[in-house]
Amino acid sequence: MFGECHAHIFMDGINYREAVKCHKDGADEKIIREHLEAYKKAGISFVRDGGDPYGASVLARKLAPEYDIDYRTSAFAIHKAGHYGSIVGKSFTDLKEFHNLVLEAGRQGADFIKIMTTGLLDFADQGKVTGTPLDKKEVCEMVHIAHEEGFAVMSHTNGVYGVQAAIEAGVDSLEHGNYMDEECISMLADSRTVWVPTLVTVRNLRGCGRYEDRVLIPIIRKAEENLFLAFQKKAQVALGSDAGAYMVMHGNGIVDEYTAFRSVLGDSDDLENWLRQGENAIKTRFRHPRF
Template sequence: MKITGDLHIHVIMDGVNYRRAVELHRNKVDISVIQRCFSSYQKRSIGFLRDGGDARNVSYTAKKIAPEYGIDYRTPIFAIHKNGHYGGIVGRGFDTMEEYRELVHQVIELGGDFIKIMVSGLMEFDQVGVLSEDGLEESEIREMIQIAHEEGMAVMAHTNGVCNAKAALLAGVDSLEHGAYMDEECLQLLAGSDTIWVPTLAPTSNMIGKGRFDDTVLHKIAAGQAANIRRALALGCRIGLGSDAGAWAVPHMFAPESEYRLLVEAVGTKQQEQLDCVLKNSELDVRKRFRRNSGGK
């Protein structure tokens, strides 16, 4: 399959050292970083990128530069998280729903294409099935998605864990990012929804052999996600190709290509044609829905 887009990237990150990458933009955005990143995608004829946002105005600047490289670049400008919960590294926080609503308005005023919310913690890569935190309450997730939809904005949700995924799916989230540890009930809900699941296999699989975490644990986490992808494909779920490019061990150079290989390995070559069709349709859907005033529709 010819890869034309990546549905989950972070221009601000370099796949090697997050703190060092962010530090480059301490005083002002280093445009050369964005230019090198876009040049890499341009050379491989990858013309559609959906960013996860950041707290340093890098993706805001990248949106202005992208047309020079023939790239259709979509961004939430910054992700939104509840204070005291995971998400500060990629965005801005709130304490009350009124403050959340104000952040949604800020995204719109800055020209953001959609809203990204953080509803769960990260995977703990040294333990299978464990997250860095439980995540938000179901009622909070539902209200956050509802507010964004009322403003005509689609919602991208960083989501791991059964309860968080179920809450986001029931609330009508437009795309569910990562989705680690979903169970059969979640997959059935996914199959009956319009939600696009972006499983981001690369961050886990690319760490294998690097010595940072126990490879046995990493293999188990990756195998569980692969099994869910096979089940999701069988159920007719919408699956999108998003590599989480920029995350540790996922450098932008060839990230979507690596993610595609991992997806094919997960489902098997016999299902590759079906997978290709699903991935293409999901990208087309994201291109349509993740734009201002789409209402996620």
């Protein structure tokens, strides 16, 4: 089985607000163990967690060896004040504060740094991303600071401008990447950046009633087109489902993601080898500097 290259152990895939309540006064060990058990039952032995403000992913990493899981985490994600990201981390107002948060993540034992450079898909406005993306010069400095401290960088990024800025900055992995164009895919193919598309964060919403399928289908089709281009151009890609997000369950999320990839690209040795290469790149780079 493939590893899960994008998860959030503090969320439950059902109700974000209720999940947060369970951890707001301290990470709930019982719930974390239930999620770890779900990964073990699914045969998943590698999980990369994008972090949270509650210490849940740090505790998960501590407990994971009991479940024979190699668990890596950013401890928390880092976002600029006034921009998207508070649900998974801590904010900065200037690069000095950003640097201090990188050091704080390191003290908490973070294996890598996660940054938030754009907002989310705007389901009310087709083709748009919420909020304003961070300026490419600032993103470049953020990545430089994290790299200088010895950390790989995981970047939550959507939209053409955001993706190009992240790739140019040298992020080690690009998460989501919705609404990329062909130029972005070509840039990915020419870079070291590993793309983790998290297809099922939208695909699994079909029929659930939260959004109309007519809103979801164009997003799904665009993601499929980009995935096909990435496969053609041999950009580095790895499987990650954003497990814990709504309708994306721990353990099953990555199974759904692999199913989605095969529905787009077919079931072949070439696909499996391609994804193994991407996952191996994640495993090699996203580890604490002490290792």
